[in-house]
Amino acid sequence: MKPKVYIARPISQEVEEYIGEHCDYRKWEGEGRIPLDILMEEIKDVEGVLVQHAPVTDKLLEGAPNLKVISNSAVGYDSFDLEAMKRHKVLGTHTPFVLDETVADLVFSLVLATARRVPELNNFVKQGKWDKETESHDLFGIDVHHATMGIIGMGRIGEKIVRRARLGFEMDVLYNSRTPKPELEEKYGIVYSELETLLEKSDFVVLIVPLTPETHHLMGEKQFEKMKNSAIFINCARGAVVDERALIQALETGQIRGAGLDVFEQEPVSPDNPLLQMEQVVALPHIGSATEKTRAAMAMKAAENLVAGVTGKNPPDVVKELQELLEDPHRFSEKFNSK
Ligand SMILES: NC(=O)c1ccc[n+]([C@@H]2O[C@H](COP(=O)([O-])OP(=O)(O)OC[C@H]3O[C@@H](n4cnc5c(N)ncnc54)[C@H](O)[C@@H]3O)[C@@H](O)[C@H]2O)c1
């Protein structure tokens, strides 16, 4: 008998067929994100579920005693309650590497769009305001090339941003990360920096760390105060790494020049959010990895992790905090063999 799984987000025909070869599956066919109560009902009897950012809580795991694996079709897994997953011996997987270049592209599109005021000036032209006054200083932007970029988080995506910054735009790059990366310093000539110095010296501050208890509100009032008045802040990580109230204040008071944001503390962002009223803010709907090719690669990777997890194999992309579960012989006998 094939193991039962649930597919909680839209996937391509190809990925669905791959899952169907190995599993009996049901899938979410409603509009938009699956409501949490429906997800909980649907996964009561399954051994694996494919999600994207659905909150994995103790309550959800309690209601799904057969679960062996939760495959997240995303690289960030702040939606996982890792301690609860350890207690319930449920593997959690994610989709590293396949989206790195795509997200780095989006970071640079936010850098360029904010620096050169692309959305604002696009509206200016389309609204018929282009007349003699366009030579006005009011429309000028700032240079990206040869500026200093400070990157907070030097992991898989951070490295791809560095390559673009150093080789494409000849920028100076400072970085801050939990551990220094001497090989990248050697390869690209980037410089490790304490956070405070990075904030003081950078023309562009790019945030690309995971959301964890340690990074929650990493950027707050004190951090924005350290930034140059001429600097631009880019967040392609998670909304809650930033104290949004402090960001709004920094923008309103001219403490910083602008912001490019792919993520928000509340998503979808409320139409009343003051950030959306500011011309110096470029806002995107959390689409860092959203190209057709990359989303397809993420979905296939998520499917492979799902199938491995329910067929007794070690999924290739178990998140690092849960890898200890793979080494637990007790878990294997209880979860993989006796269910
Ligand atoms: N906007 C999007 O659509 C989008 C797309 C992909 C990833 N992301 C976010 O980007 C994050 C990073 O992805 P990645 O694949 O590069 O992850 P990664 O694990 O390869 O790299 C993260 C880096 O952050 C560093 N870090 C962790 N805590 C830190 C701290 N307190 N201070 C400084 N550095 C710290 C780590 O040392 C690591 O180098 C993801 O967790 C996800 O939340 C967002």
Ligand SMILES: O=C(O)[C@H](O)CO
């Ligand atoms: O973490 C991720 O992969 C992005 O947020 C896209 O979902």
